[in-house]
Each structure stands twice: as C-alpha cells, then as structure tokens.
Amino acid sequence: MCGTGVGFDPVIGGRRLTFDFYGIYNGEFVFYDRQTESVWSLTGGFALDGPLRGQRLTMVPVLHTTWGTWRQLHGWRGLEAPASSAGTSWLRPR
Secondary structure, eight states, rough: OOOOOOEEEEEEEEEOOEEEEEEEEETEEEEETTTTTTTTTTTTBBEEESTTTOOOOOEEOOOOOHHHHHHHHHHTTTOOOOOOOOOOOOOOOO
16 A cells, blocks of 8 residues: 554454454545454554444554565564465465
8 A cells, every 4th residue: 555554452351353444434544343343543543433432452563574574584484374264375485
C-alpha cells in the first residue's frame, strides 16, 4: 500500500481476537474482529464501533525490511503459514 505498517497485540481482556479486513472508513482502512465483529482503526488500534467500542489494542514493535535482509538476520526462522493455508504453496528453504 504505502510501505508502512503497525503492529498490535490482539489480546483484549484476556481474549485473543482474530482480525480480517473490513473496508474503508473516512479514507482509512479498517478491520474487524471475528469474535465480536467490532470495527477497528488500522492505524490507531482502537475499536470504532461494536461491543468493544472505545477499547484500544496495545501497540507492539514491527520491523520494516526486505525479504533478503530478513533472511540474512533470521534465515527461515519466524516464518509461519496461517492455519487456513492448507494446500497453499508457500516458500520453502532450498
């Protein structure tokens, strides 16, 4: 999109939330959690609407890098395919 990103801890009140893209609201990408269907600000990490409205996710550090730099730093460690990726062709070490 624009070469930026932000990371959040997906746990609110001891419950781990899972997120999906929802749409665009006031020119901003927003996502929703599957558990409560609350709508969240992608850049601010707070619930805009739904049962968790007003709650805020805790920001976590992220590393913006290239694939080549990641491999130099970490090799193949840290790569994890989503649980729903059964049958998907993912990169494998050579």
